[in-house]
């Protein structure tokens with residue numbers, strides 16, 4: 001279909017700026033893979049060809065926090081590691097989102113011991129928690145779609161008072 | 162039953178160091194020598210130099226939670242030439258948990274001994290780098306001791322600052 005037809009022959013369309021920005025943001029969520037343990041293997045499957053996160057615009061795992069929008073914390077996190085994770089998170093540009101993947105990242109899971117932070121929400125603002133040990137890649141896709149849903153329902157533009 | 166060749170090694174150690182060997186044991190086909198702490202360095206050196214135990218597979222520690230000789234350090238030695246394995250154990254009391262280092266015999270003992278120090282507070286005399294290996298350096302406890310609570314001591318490990326812009 002040619003551009004002329006989509007746009008009704010006039011070469012333009014009208015929309016809300018909010019909707020346009022949200023459409024762009026929600027379909028280009030570049031993940032920051034924070035693969036800490038076994039869950040990271042499922043996170044790789046999520047990006048791979050079978051589950052194909054590219055369908056949702058999330059195929060580019062960025063290993064630089066400055067180029068990513070959503071941090072996927074996949075695995076249990078020790079107190080020592082938490083400082084590094086928070087540092088990476090602070091380097092990600094706003095707006096940013098966070099997924100706590102699996103029982104361990106959400107609550108500490110079965111690692112109820114002295115070295116493991118009992119849930120990454122102790123030091124990160126988590127948007128979506130995923131249950132499971134490990135969660136299937138579909139669950140991660142679902143979490144991604146929930147974040148897209150969240151973005152589409154927020155007002156990105158604010159008038160300065 | 163342990164291999165004949167290991168039993169011969171054990172006999173040789175016992176005849177060379179009559180006071181050192183406090184006992185022997187067998188478990189799951191392995192031979193264990195229980196050695197007094199004052200002689201453990203000599204015994205280990207002897208095993209490496211005379212019996213070709215050039216491979217130190219592991220050093221582990223254990224908390225037996227007993228009144229005397231509470232901690233135990235276990236050396237897992239292998240001879241690749243003779244294809245056998247021997248365990249050397251030594252026990253130390255709670256109030257003076259000091260063992261001579263094995264880093265001058267096997268360089269690889271370095272990190273194993275740091276781990277035993279980190280987890281149990283056993284000091285290895287003469288260790289070139291006696292720092293903690295897993296826990297943060299300012300941590301005050303030794304987490305694998307039996308009296309240490311499973312979930313840790315609240316507040317003993319720091320979480321990152323979640324408000325980086327605040328002064």
Ligand code: SF4
Nearest residue numbers: 038039102104133134
């Ligand atoms: S939730 Fe399960 S699979 Fe995921 S990091 Fe924890 S133990 Fe591993």
